[in-house]
């Protein structure tokens with residue numbers, strides 16, 4: 037565990053009961069995303085996806101804020117050192133870089149374990165891209181959100197503009213906040229579906245989210261992971277395609293021992309049994 041999950045800018049903890057916590061850990065810079073932390077995020081969610089001791093992941097930030105977005109001190113948007121590259125080659129270099137950054141966050145979405153984003157303080161720019169790739173979003177009363185990219189001269193390119201239209205209920209609102217980059221308070225984020233719960237404090241939120249995570253982790257991992265896989269698929273496909281996908285998926289997964297085990301416990305109102313690792 038120690039070596040495998042040892043990172044410079046992430047703190048990774050196994051809470052037990054199959055619940056893990058991944059914390060952005062660059063508090064002095066408000067967890068601003070440099071290339072190293074970006075790579076570490078990409079790496080940890082691949083590892084946790086494969087880790088049979090993990091069933092649910094809580095993603096939060098150390099220090100005063102969840103995430104201040106991209107590191108504005110440079111590194112990520114820098115041009116290639118080779119000044120002789122023509123426009124086509126420079127563009128291919130930049131394109132590969134953007135695709136890599138996107139993939140790091142997409143690894144969160146592709147991880148078949150549910151990921152709960154827990155936001156306090158600032159969550160701006162890249163921070164919003166990051167939570168958009170998560171399954172569930174909670175925040176504390178001191179949180180604020182901003183799709184900040186237009187203020188630094190960019191169209192957001194690592195997930196917000198691609199995922200949020202499928203997450204929030206009101207496209208007119210989404211366009212307004214994306215065009216203005218204004219700060220969104222928790223109540224407004226709740227009203228439009230960006231978060232599903234507001235907590236009094238960071239501490240209250242940590243407790244409440246730990247309980248939620250534990251509840252999800254106590255259920256059959258075949259059922260929970262299958263639910264995430266099918267929901268991910270249906271997000272980007274027609275109902276017919278998604279129903280067909282579910283047939284193919286469940287043709288194997290319905291044969292699991294978890295079904296009689298879960299059903300028996302549910303029917304007899306007993307505690308859920310211990311499920312085999314997955």
Ligand SMILES: CC/C=C\C=C\CC(=O)SCCNC(=O)CCNC(=O)[C@H](O)C(C)(C)COP(=O)(O)OP(=O)(O)OC[C@H]1O[C@@H](n2cnc3c(N)ncnc32)[C@H](O)[C@@H]1OP(=O)(O)O
Nearest residue numbers: 064065066068104105106107108109158161162184185188
């Ligand atoms: C291919 C492109 C992919 C992705 C693109 C994403 C685009 C974006 O992310 S746009 C958003 C960019 N971020 C910002 O504009 C936020 C800037 N920061 C702030 O507004 C504030 O720091 C704050 C987040 C509201 C927090 O305020 P506060 O708690 O008062 O802290 P500060 O005193 O301002 O900062 C403390 C410390 O952190 C450093 N820092 C903060 N944000 C960043 C950042 N984004 N990049 C680098 N460093 C940051 C700040 O400089 C301070 O450092 P010191 O060394 O103590 O001076």
